[in-house]
Amino acid sequence: MTRKQKILNPSTNEALAEINVAGKEDMEAAINSSRVAFDKGPWPRLSLAERKKFLLKISEGILAKAAELARLETLNTGKPIKESTFMDVPSSAKTFSHFANHLEEYLEDTILELENAKSHLIREPHGVVVLIVPWNYPLLIASWKMAQALAAGNTVILKPSSLTPLTALELAKIIHDAGLPEGVVNIIHGSGSEVGQLLCADKRVDMISFTGSNEVGRQILGYAAQNVKKLIMELGGKSASIVLADADLEAAVNGSLCSIFLNQGQMCTAMSRIFVEEDIYDKFIADFITKAKKIKLGRGDDYETQMGPLISQEQRNKVIAYLEKAKAEGAKVLCGGKIPDATDLKNGFFFEPTVLGGVSAQMNIFQEEVFGPVACVSKFSDVEEAIKLANQSNFALAGTIWSKDIVSAESIAKKINAGIVWINTYGMFYNEVPYGGFKQSGFGKELGREGFLEYTRFKNIISDQTKGAKPLVNYWYGF
Ligand code: NAP
Ligand code: MG
Secondary structure, three states: OEEEEEEEEOOOOEEEEEEEEHHHOOOHHHHHHHHHHHHHOOOOOOOHHHHHHHHHHHHHHHOOOHHHHHHHHHHHEEEEEEHHHHHHHHHHHHHHHHHHHHHHOOOEEEEEEEOOOOOOEEEEOEEEEEOOOOOOOOHHHHHHHHHHHOOOOOEEEEEEOOOHHHHHHHHHHHHHHHOOOOOEEEEOOHHHHHHHHHHHHOOOOOOEEEOOHHHHHHHHHHHHHOOOOOOEEEEEOOOEEEEOOOOOOHHHHHHHHHHHHHHOOOOOOOEEEEEEEEEHHHHHHHHHHHHHHOOOOOOOOOOOOOOOOOHHHHHHHHHHHHHHHHHOOOEEEEEEEOOOOOOOOOOOOOOEEEEEOOOOOOOHHHOOOOOOOOOEEEEEOOOHHHHHHHHHOEEOOEEEOOOOOHHHHHHHHHOOOOOEEEEEEEEEEOOOOOEEEEEOOOOOOOOOHHHHHOOOEEEEEEOOOOOHOOHHHHHHOOO
């Protein structure tokens, strides 16, 4: 019997939809259809110009339904409608059009003339690619992965988070309307703990692109090891921001607020540790707290809302547990730190924007990813010390530097152990350049030429060019 699951609106804790949950048989059907579509179907064999047309149609389809998708994303995740309208949805469409418009360039063959030989380097798709995405940017991360995987000629199975499947299901309709051949895209709503292993260990799957927690990432590494698969792992973070005394203070304060409170702090690149140079610390922290207190909490679908609820009761409980532990270890709550009192927010999973002081590197909160609206702000006197603290983490995803001296900020950026460092800005992602972390933040890139090429495999065809067509191997055993 088909199992049903209620999908909640985290702003109200009310059911938004009830949808069918995929079981083992559905999973089997998805893997099978992707495999057949890759091995026998037209997709990997289409001309690049035709592939491009399909991807452009998906991009147009997203734009045609932009308002509906933004509303759905907001209802399902709780994120402010302004964020889904101006960031998530248009960026998703843009990723499809970017890879459509660049796939011919990125997939161009290379020919190298070698000593007595010619090498023909070809980029091929891997085959069946499983895409597993989290709940914080459901449509956007699914679009990143899908646009690149499809542009490279793979067939895909997308598994959205159990909490946020709704925009992925709309994307399925858009793709259907775009007329992609059967089996090229399979989107399944299933529980990761139930079907993840089936999907990730199966021999018929060639590659897994995963974005999510370290805990699940480690499990997937184990599943993938059974049949040795190509992986992209985009995992957690505990990123740091360094605010130098010569920074534009207003920009640094406003940007730092965005860097921890956008999307309720549920960002893998959240700047959860902010180090401020002592000369400006007092002014910075005063302004930061004043503005953090003014952030307007509310339902995601209210245009006035600047911060919505966390994704779930479970996530809010996790944030509270991290805070309690931090307080017990000596951290001071400088603002926020609790569930808001407002009666109109009482059913949703809201939590106040929170600023902690007195956090030291030994504390749990300095090391672990909270994935919520909690900023740890501290001061430094020596920039080398700030760099050392920023790098004192098992994660190495992102960093931010605020300074008017770009040359010196760049030299600091080079010392930061992170895959992406922003200077005087935050959270800017571009389809043209790669994104991805180091250490326990994972490996492999998304976006840019480098990210795209992760979804391809490199084949090297070497042919002999020796004069007279008698290469060395001819003589070795040439009795
Ligand atoms: P999660 O719990 O790791 O879940 C991510 C996805 O994995 C979901 O679709 C989940 O499905 C699935 N999953 C769960 N167990 C699985 C298993 N055993 N096998 C295969 N798949 C399984 O992460 P989350 O709570 O959704 O998202 C938060 C985390 O994502 C944070 O740690 C954050 O840092 C990270 N993140 C990283 C990036 C990045 O680019 N580095 C970006 C965004 C988020 P179910 O929902 O059904 O459990
Ligand atoms: Mg989870």
